[in-house]
Amino acid sequence: MTQGEGEVPALDAARVARCHSPASDPRVDQRGPFEIDRDRILYSSAFHRLAGVTQIVRAGELDIFHTRQQHTYKVGQIGRRLAENCIREQASEAKRHGLHPEVVEAACLAHDLGHPPFGHAAETELDIIVRDPMKCGGRAEDACPDGYEGNAQTFRILTKLAVRYGKERPGLDLTRATLAATLKYPWLRDLSDLESKKGKKWSAYRAEQAQFEWAREHCHGDFKSAEAELMDWADDIAYSVHDLEDFHRVGVIQWSEIVLEGHQAELIEGAVKVWKKDPDAPADVQARTRDALARIQRKLKIFPTITQEVYDGSREQRRQLRNFTSQLIGPYVRAARLSDPDAGGPNVIIDDDAADEVRLLKYFARRYVIGLPALHAQQHGQRRLVRDLFEIFLKEGKAGNFKLFPARLRYIWEDNADPPARLAADCIAGLTENEAYQLHRRLIGSESGLVLDPIVR
Amino acid sequence: MKQDNPPSDETILELIGNAGGEIDPDALMQQLSAEFDLSSIIEALQRGIERRKITLNNEGMIVVAQELAKVA
Numbered sequence: 001m002t003q004g005e006g007e008v009p010a011l012d013a014a015r016v017a018r019c020h021s022p023a024s025d026p027r028v029d030q031r032g033p034f035e036i037d038r039d040r041i042l043y044s045s046a047f048h049r050l051a052g053v054t055q056i057v058r059a060g061e062l063d064i065f066h067t068r069q070q071h072t073y074k075v076g077q078i079g080r081r082l083a084e085n086c087i088r089e090q091a092s093e094a095k096r097h098g099l100h101p102e103v104v105e106a107a108c109l110a111h112d113l114g115h116p117p118f119g120h121a122a123e124t125e126l127d128i129i130v131r132d133p134m135k136c137g138g139r140a141e142d143a144c145p146d147g148y149e150g151n152a153q154t155f156r157i158l159t160k161l162a163v164r165y166g167k168e169r170p171g172l173d174l175t176r177a178t179l180a181a182t183l184k185y186p187w188l189r190d191l192s193d194l195e196s197k198k199g200k201k202w203s204a205y206r207a208e209q210a211q212f213e214w215a216r217e218h219c220h221g222d223f224k225s226a227e228a229e230l231m232d233w234a235d236d237i238a239y240s241v242h243d244l245e246d247f248h249r250v251g252v253i254q255w256s257e258i259v260l261e262g263h264q265a266e267l268i269e270g271a272v273k274v275w276k277k278d279p280d281a282p283a284d285v286q287a288r289t290r291d292a293l294a295r296i297q298r299k300l301k302i303f304p305t306i307t308q309e310v311y312d313g314s315r316e317q318r319r320q321l322r323n324f325t326s327q328l329i330g331p332y333v334r335a336a337r338l339s340d341p342d343a344g345g346p347n348v349i350i351d352d353d354a355a356d357e358v359r360l361l362k363y364f365a366r367r368y369v370i371g372l373p374a375l376h377a378q379q380h381g382q383r384r385l386v387r388d389l390f391e392i393f394l395k396e397g398k399a400g401n402f403k404l405f406p407a408r409l410r411y412i413w414e415d416n417a418d419p420p421a422r423l424a425a426d427c428i429a430g431l432t433e434n435e436a437y438q439l440h441r442r443l444i445g446s447e448s449g450l451v452l453d454p455i456v457r
Numbered sequence: 458m459k460q461d462n463p464p465s466d467e468t469i470l471e472l473i474g475n476a477g478g479e480i481d482p483d484a485l486m487q488q489l490s491a492e493f494d495l496s497s498i499i500e501a502l503q504r505g506i507e508r509r510k511i512t513l514n515n516e517g518m519i520v521v522a523q524e525l526a527k528v529a
Contacts, residue, residue, distance in 0.1 A: 298517030
C-alpha cells in the first residue's frame, strides 16, 4: 500500500502513541511528540532532584565530583551524538528501527531518575527492606517481593509517580518509543532466582507490568530497543570516562599501577574476576582484558601529565586531560552500529574493543574508588539512615498519619494502592541526599530544625 | 643541540607516513627525541590533536586524522 500524504506508518503511529492522551496537535504545539517527551523529563521534579544525588561520592563533595544530574546531561549529549551518528552512517537501518535522536536523549535524561539518595548503597538496602519490611518494624503483608531497583523505579516514576497532570493521567504520559527506550533491562524481576541475571537487574516492577507490556509491544524477545541500547552505551561511556576524570582530579587513580609493566598481571586479574561474574562473559576474557589494557596504556603515552603528575589543575594538565578524554569518547561513539531489525538479535552491536576498554575503565574506578575505606564508612551511615526513614514512613503511612511526611510526598500514599513497603520506598527515592539528612535529623530528634522550614518543599 | 621549537605538523605527518600510516606513540617520540626535548614533542602532539591533524586510532596508534576519517 502506498503511503498517502500525512499518513503515519503503522510502527511510527505505535511509537508516538501515549497511554493517557491522544497525539498532540501540531497546530497547538509546534514540537514533535519526542521533543515533548524530552522536555517533560527535563522539567520534571524527579530530574531536578538528580542535582542532589550521588554519582559515587556524595553529591557536592569538594564541588568536584559529578552529581547524577551532571552525569545525566553528559549521557544525554553522548546519547544524542550516538543516534545522530547511526542515522548518518546507517540511514536505512536507522529508518527501519525508527531511530530518533530525541528519543535517545529523552531516555538518557530519564535513565537515573529512580536512583535513591546515596546511590547504590541505598538501592541495595531498599531492596532488602522492601522485600522484608519486618526488618524495619513492618509486617509480612507490607512487602513487595520484587524489591527495589533504580531502573524499575525510573519506570515507575515515568509511568506513575511523576506529577505533571491530574490523578487520571499519572506520570509524564510519555510516548511508547520513549518508554521502551528507558528499559535497560527489559524484563520483570525473576523471583525464582534473585542471583540470576534477571534476578539482579530489571526495569519494571510487577505493579507497572501493564505499562511495561504496553511500552514493549513492538520489541522482540528480551532485547532492548535500539534506542535503549544507545542510551545504555552512552551511560557506560559517560560513567567510564567522566567519573574516572573526577577521580583523577582528586588523585585517587593510581596511574602508576595502570601504566607500569610490573602491575599489569594484578590489574588484569582483578578486572577478569569482575567480568567473569557476568553470565554472558566470553571464553577469552583474559586475552581481551590484556589487549584492552595495552590499548589504553598506548593511548595514555602522549598525555604524560595524567600519568606522571599529581593533578593541580594547571592549564597544561587540563588540556591534556581534555585531549585524552576526547580521544577516548570519539571512537566509542563510532563503535555503535545498528543491526538488521529483522535479524532477531540485539538491535545494536558495540565493537568489542571499545566495549572492553570501557569495561576496563569502569573497573579502574571500582578498584581505586569504590574500595576506599572512607567511602565504606560513609555508606554504612547512609544505609542506616535509609532504614530509619523507611521505618518511619512505613509506620506512619500505614497509620494514615501524614503529618510527619513532607507535604510533597503525601500524594504517594493517597493516590496509590501498592503495598506499604513500596510506598515507603517511593518516599525515600523522592528525596535528595541533603533532604534525607535533614529529615532524618529532625525525625530522630538529633536536630530540631526550624518550625517554619518545611524541609522538603 | 636540540631545537627550541616543537616539531612541526609536517615533520610528524612525515614520520607517520614513513611508518606506513600509523605509528606507536613510543616509537614516534623516540624518533623525534634525537632533535627535540620531550616537552616540545608533547606540545607538538597536543597541538596536532587540537588542530585535527593527527589522532589516535582504536589501537592507540598515532595516525593522520584525515586518513582515519577516510577509513571510517
